[in-house]
Amino acid sequence: MKILVVGAGATGGYFGARLVQAGRDVTFLVRQGRAGVLRKRGLRIVEADGETVVEPNLVEVEGLTGTYDLILLSVKATALDAAIRDFAPAVRPGTLILPVLNGMGHIEALVERFGEGAVLGGAARVVTTLNDEGDIVRIGGPHLLTYGARSKPAPEGLAAVEEALTGVGFDAVLYDDIVEDMWAKWAFITSIGAVTCLMRGSIGEVAAVPGGVGFAEAVITEAAGIVAAAGHPIPEAALEFMRSTVTTPGSPLTSSLYRDLVAGQQVEVEALFGDLLVVAERVGVPAPLLGLTTGLLRVHQARVTGRE
Known part of the structure:
Protein backbone atom coordinates (compact mmCIF):
# COMPACT_ATOMS: atom_id res chain seq x y z
CA MET A 1 0.00 0.00 0.00
CA LYS A 2 1.35 3.41 -1.02
CA ILE A 3 0.83 5.92 1.79
CA LEU A 4 1.08 9.69 1.52
CA VAL A 5 1.41 11.56 4.81
CA VAL A 6 0.26 15.15 4.46
CA GLY A 7 1.70 17.13 7.33
CA ALA A 8 5.02 15.97 8.78
CA GLY A 9 4.60 17.96 11.97
CA ALA A 10 4.29 16.75 15.53
CA THR A 11 1.39 14.37 14.89
CA GLY A 12 1.68 13.32 11.25
CA GLY A 13 5.44 13.13 11.50
CA TYR A 14 5.23 10.86 14.53
CA PHE A 15 2.79 8.37 13.03
CA GLY A 16 4.47 8.54 9.64
CA ALA A 17 7.90 7.85 11.11
CA ARG A 18 6.60 4.78 12.91
CA LEU A 19 5.11 3.53 9.66
CA VAL A 20 8.46 3.98 7.94
CA GLN A 21 10.17 2.05 10.73
CA ALA A 22 7.68 -0.78 10.20
CA GLY A 23 8.66 -1.00 6.54
CA ARG A 24 5.59 0.63 5.02
CA ASP A 25 5.81 2.49 1.70
CA VAL A 26 5.48 6.06 2.99
CA THR A 27 6.02 9.44 1.33
CA PHE A 28 5.69 12.77 3.14
CA LEU A 29 4.19 15.75 1.34
CA VAL A 30 5.91 18.80 2.84
CA ARG A 31 6.46 22.48 2.28
CA GLN A 32 9.90 23.78 1.34
CA GLY A 33 10.88 24.94 4.82
CA ARG A 34 9.94 21.67 6.51
CA ALA A 35 11.61 19.71 3.72
CA GLY A 36 14.89 21.52 4.42
CA VAL A 37 14.78 20.61 8.10
CA LEU A 38 13.99 16.96 7.43
CA ARG A 39 16.69 16.60 4.78
CA LYS A 40 19.24 18.08 7.17
CA ARG A 41 18.31 16.30 10.41
CA GLY A 42 16.12 13.40 9.31
CA LEU A 43 12.71 12.78 10.82
CA ARG A 44 13.73 12.63 14.45
CA ILE A 45 11.61 11.53 17.40
CA VAL A 46 12.86 12.45 20.87
CA GLU A 47 11.51 10.46 23.81
CA ALA A 48 12.50 10.01 27.44
CA ASP A 49 14.47 6.87 26.61
CA GLY A 50 16.31 8.20 23.57
CA GLU A 51 16.02 9.32 19.96
CA THR A 52 14.85 7.64 16.80
CA VAL A 53 15.81 8.96 13.36
CA VAL A 54 14.40 7.86 10.02
CA GLU A 55 15.32 9.12 6.57
CA PRO A 56 11.95 10.06 5.08
CA ASN A 57 10.94 9.95 1.44
CA LEU A 58 9.91 13.55 0.79
CA VAL A 59 8.01 15.27 -1.98
CA GLU A 60 7.11 18.93 -2.31
CA VAL A 61 3.88 20.11 -3.91
CA GLU A 62 5.36 20.90 -7.30
CA GLY A 63 7.00 17.47 -7.43
CA LEU A 64 3.94 15.41 -6.51
CA THR A 65 3.28 12.82 -9.20
CA GLY A 66 1.28 9.63 -9.27
CA THR A 67 -1.50 8.57 -6.92
CA TYR A 68 -1.63 6.85 -3.54
CA ASP A 69 -3.76 4.21 -1.87
CA LEU A 70 -4.01 5.94 1.52
CA ILE A 71 -3.58 9.57 2.47
CA LEU A 72 -2.94 10.23 6.16
CA LEU A 73 -3.93 13.85 6.64
CA SER A 74 -2.59 15.61 9.72
CA VAL A 75 -2.56 19.39 9.45
CA LYS A 76 -3.95 22.26 11.49
CA ALA A 77 -7.51 23.20 10.61
CA THR A 78 -6.22 26.60 9.49
CA ALA A 79 -4.16 24.83 6.79
CA LEU A 80 -6.87 22.43 5.59
CA ASP A 81 -7.92 24.27 2.42
CA ALA A 82 -4.32 24.61 1.24
CA ALA A 83 -3.61 20.96 2.07
CA ILE A 84 -6.61 19.79 0.03
CA ARG A 85 -5.34 21.72 -2.98
CA ASP A 86 -1.86 20.30 -2.49
CA PHE A 87 -2.70 16.60 -2.25
CA ALA A 88 -5.68 16.50 -4.62
CA PRO A 89 -3.53 15.30 -7.58
CA ALA A 90 -2.58 12.21 -5.52
CA VAL A 91 -6.21 11.05 -5.22
CA ARG A 92 -7.64 8.50 -7.65
CA PRO A 93 -10.82 6.42 -7.55
CA GLY A 94 -10.30 4.05 -4.64
CA THR A 95 -7.92 6.27 -2.69
CA LEU A 96 -8.89 6.49 0.98
CA ILE A 97 -8.28 9.62 3.03
CA LEU A 98 -7.72 9.22 6.77
CA PRO A 99 -7.88 12.63 8.45
CA VAL A 100 -6.79 13.08 12.07
CA LEU A 101 -7.72 16.72 12.47
CA ASN A 102 -9.46 18.22 15.49
CA GLY A 103 -13.19 18.82 15.54
CA MET A 104 -15.63 17.61 12.90
CA GLY A 105 -15.79 20.41 10.34
CA HIS A 106 -13.00 19.02 8.19
CA ILE A 107 -15.11 16.00 7.25
CA GLU A 108 -17.60 18.14 5.33
CA ALA A 109 -14.83 19.90 3.41
CA LEU A 110 -13.16 16.61 2.45
CA VAL A 111 -16.40 14.92 1.43
CA GLU A 112 -17.38 17.90 -0.70
CA ARG A 113 -14.07 17.71 -2.58
CA PHE A 114 -13.46 13.94 -2.81
CA GLY A 115 -16.81 12.24 -2.21
CA GLU A 116 -18.42 10.40 0.68
CA GLY A 117 -16.80 7.03 0.05
CA ALA A 118 -13.25 8.37 0.00
CA VAL A 119 -13.21 9.85 3.49
CA LEU A 120 -12.66 7.73 6.59
CA GLY A 121 -13.04 8.91 10.16
CA GLY A 122 -10.06 9.11 12.45
CA ALA A 123 -8.76 10.43 15.76
CA ALA A 124 -5.22 10.72 17.09
CA ARG A 125 -4.27 10.63 20.74
CA VAL A 126 -0.60 11.43 21.16
CA VAL A 127 1.17 14.18 23.09
CA THR A 128 3.90 15.50 20.83
CA THR A 129 5.39 18.85 19.94
CA LEU A 130 8.15 20.25 17.74
CA ASN A 131 11.25 21.62 19.43
CA ASP A 132 13.40 24.51 18.18
CA GLU A 133 15.36 22.16 15.89
CA GLY A 134 12.18 20.84 14.26
CA ASP A 135 12.41 17.44 15.94
CA ILE A 136 9.31 15.69 17.25
CA VAL A 137 9.28 15.46 21.04
CA ARG A 138 6.93 12.85 22.46
CA ILE A 139 6.01 13.91 25.96
CA GLY A 140 4.51 10.58 26.95
CA GLY A 141 1.12 8.97 27.35
CA PRO A 142 -0.75 7.07 24.64
CA HIS A 143 0.17 6.93 20.98
CA LEU A 144 -3.17 5.81 19.62
CA LEU A 145 -4.71 6.17 16.19
CA THR A 146 -8.36 5.17 15.84
CA TYR A 147 -9.98 4.96 12.44
CA GLY A 148 -12.88 3.44 10.56
CA ALA A 149 -15.68 3.88 8.05
CA ARG A 150 -18.11 6.65 8.91
CA SER A 151 -21.06 4.79 7.37
CA LYS A 152 -21.93 1.39 6.02
CA PRO A 153 -21.05 -0.35 3.84
CA ALA A 154 -17.38 0.20 4.54
CA PRO A 155 -15.40 1.37 1.53
CA GLU A 156 -13.34 -1.07 -0.46
CA GLY A 157 -9.76 -0.91 0.65
CA LEU A 158 -10.44 -0.59 4.37
CA ALA A 159 -9.09 -4.09 4.98
CA ALA A 160 -5.84 -3.09 3.27
CA VAL A 161 -5.66 -0.01 5.48
CA GLU A 162 -6.06 -2.18 8.55
CA GLU A 163 -3.26 -4.44 7.37
CA ALA A 164 -0.97 -1.45 6.76
CA LEU A 165 -1.64 0.00 10.22
CA THR A 166 -1.29 -3.27 12.13
CA GLY A 167 1.97 -4.21 13.81
CA VAL A 168 3.55 -0.76 13.64
CA GLY A 169 5.12 1.23 16.47
CA PHE A 170 1.89 2.75 17.74
CA ASP A 171 -1.56 1.50 18.69
CA ALA A 172 -4.01 1.50 15.79
CA VAL A 173 -7.61 0.43 16.37
CA LEU A 174 -10.28 -0.04 13.73
CA TYR A 175 -13.57 1.22 15.18
CA ASP A 176 -17.05 0.31 14.03
CA ASP A 177 -18.30 3.52 15.67
CA ILE A 178 -15.51 5.89 14.71
CA VAL A 179 -17.84 8.89 14.52
CA GLU A 180 -18.72 8.48 18.19
CA ASP A 181 -15.03 8.33 19.03
CA MET A 182 -14.41 11.52 17.06
CA TRP A 183 -17.10 13.34 19.05
CA ALA A 184 -15.62 12.08 22.31
CA LYS A 185 -12.15 13.22 21.22
CA TRP A 186 -13.60 16.63 20.33
CA ALA A 187 -15.05 17.05 23.83
CA PHE A 188 -11.81 15.84 25.40
CA ILE A 189 -9.45 18.12 23.52
CA THR A 190 -11.64 21.20 23.96
CA SER A 191 -11.80 20.46 27.68
CA ILE A 192 -8.02 20.25 28.05
CA GLY A 193 -7.67 23.34 25.88
CA ALA A 194 -10.15 25.34 27.97
CA VAL A 195 -8.57 24.33 31.28
CA THR A 196 -5.00 25.10 30.26
CA CYS A 197 -5.69 28.21 28.16
CA LEU A 198 -8.03 29.93 30.61
CA MET A 199 -5.83 29.14 33.59
CA ARG A 200 -2.54 29.65 31.70
CA GLY A 201 -0.89 26.58 33.12
CA SER A 202 -0.48 22.83 33.05
CA ILE A 203 -3.10 20.42 34.38
CA GLY A 204 -1.03 19.91 37.52
CA GLU A 205 -0.70 23.64 38.12
CA VAL A 206 -4.46 24.12 37.79
CA ALA A 207 -5.21 21.17 40.07
CA ALA A 208 -2.86 22.55 42.73
CA VAL A 209 -4.77 25.79 43.36
CA PRO A 210 -8.00 26.15 45.34
CA GLY A 211 -10.97 25.62 43.05
CA GLY A 212 -8.82 24.27 40.24
CA VAL A 213 -10.18 20.72 40.29
CA GLY A 214 -13.75 21.94 40.49
CA PHE A 215 -13.19 24.27 37.56
CA ALA A 216 -11.69 21.48 35.44
CA GLU A 217 -14.57 19.14 36.27
CA ALA A 218 -17.07 21.86 35.32
CA VAL A 219 -15.40 22.21 31.92
CA ILE A 220 -15.70 18.46 31.33
CA THR A 221 -19.36 18.50 32.35
CA GLU A 222 -20.08 21.36 29.95
CA ALA A 223 -18.33 19.82 26.94
CA ALA A 224 -19.74 16.35 27.56
CA GLY A 225 -23.22 17.80 27.95
CA ILE A 226 -23.05 19.46 24.55
CA VAL A 227 -22.02 16.34 22.65
CA ALA A 228 -24.54 14.21 24.53
CA ALA A 229 -27.36 16.60 23.64
CA ALA A 230 -26.19 16.41 20.03
CA GLY A 231 -26.78 12.66 20.11
CA HIS A 232 -23.27 11.44 20.92
CA PRO A 233 -23.13 10.60 24.64
CA ILE A 234 -19.70 9.74 25.96
CA PRO A 235 -19.50 6.35 27.74
CA GLU A 236 -19.02 6.63 31.48
CA ALA A 237 -15.60 4.94 31.40
CA ALA A 238 -14.38 7.49 28.85
CA LEU A 239 -15.87 10.32 30.90
CA GLU A 240 -14.05 9.13 34.00
CA PHE A 241 -10.79 9.02 32.04
CA MET A 242 -11.40 12.60 30.88
CA ARG A 243 -12.08 13.77 34.44
CA SER A 244 -9.01 12.08 35.85
CA THR A 245 -6.82 13.45 33.04
CA VAL A 246 -7.77 17.08 33.68
CA THR A 247 -7.51 16.82 37.48
CA THR A 248 -4.32 14.80 38.03
CA PRO A 249 -2.10 16.43 40.68
CA GLY A 250 1.37 17.21 39.41
CA SER A 251 0.54 16.44 35.78
CA PRO A 252 2.76 18.34 33.31
CA LEU A 253 0.14 17.91 30.59
CA THR A 254 -0.84 20.91 28.51
CA SER A 255 -2.75 21.11 25.26
CA SER A 256 -1.24 21.85 21.85
CA LEU A 257 -3.68 24.76 21.78
CA TYR A 258 -2.12 26.19 24.93
CA ARG A 259 1.39 25.72 23.59
CA ASP A 260 0.44 27.56 20.39
CA LEU A 261 -1.18 30.30 22.45
CA VAL A 262 1.84 31.02 24.65
CA ALA A 263 4.15 30.80 21.62
CA GLY A 264 2.16 33.51 19.86
CA GLN A 265 1.14 31.23 16.99
CA LEU A 276 -18.74 23.37 19.22
CA LEU A 277 -20.51 26.56 20.31
CA VAL A 278 -22.63 26.33 17.17
CA VAL A 279 -23.61 22.82 18.23
CA ALA A 280 -24.34 24.02 21.78
CA GLU A 281 -26.65 26.75 20.51
CA ARG A 282 -28.42 24.31 18.21
CA VAL A 283 -29.12 21.82 21.01
CA GLY A 284 -29.86 24.47 23.61
CA VAL A 285 -27.03 23.72 26.06
CA PRO A 286 -25.42 26.68 27.88
CA ALA A 287 -21.66 26.87 27.39
CA PRO A 288 -20.29 29.75 29.50
CA LEU A 289 -16.82 28.31 30.09
CA LEU A 290 -16.26 27.21 26.50
CA GLY A 291 -17.70 30.53 25.34
CA LEU A 292 -15.20 32.41 27.49
CA THR A 293 -12.36 30.31 26.07
CA THR A 294 -13.58 31.00 22.55
CA GLY A 295 -13.54 34.75 23.10
CA LEU A 296 -10.04 34.66 24.56
CA LEU A 297 -8.71 32.62 21.66
CA ARG A 298 -10.48 34.72 19.03
CA VAL A 299 -8.82 37.85 20.37
CA HIS A 300 -5.45 36.08 20.24
CA GLN A 301 -6.09 34.77 16.71
CA ALA A 302 -7.05 38.22 15.45
CA ARG A 303 -3.91 39.67 16.95
CA VAL A 304 -1.68 37.01 15.38
CA THR A 305 -3.24 37.10 11.92
CA GLY A 306 -3.15 40.89 11.99
CA ARG A 307 0.64 40.72 12.28
CA GLU A 308 1.02 38.35 9.32
Missing part, protein backbone atom coordinates in the same frame (compact mmCIF):
# COMPACT_ATOMS: atom_id res chain seq x y z
CA GLN A 266 -2.20 30.74 15.27
CA VAL A 267 -4.71 28.60 17.15
CA GLU A 268 -7.50 26.31 15.97
CA VAL A 269 -10.18 28.31 17.74
CA GLU A 270 -12.96 27.90 15.19
CA ALA A 271 -12.49 24.18 14.47
CA LEU A 272 -12.34 23.33 18.17
CA PHE A 273 -14.45 25.92 19.98
CA GLY A 274 -16.37 27.98 17.45
CA ASP A 275 -17.93 24.91 15.84
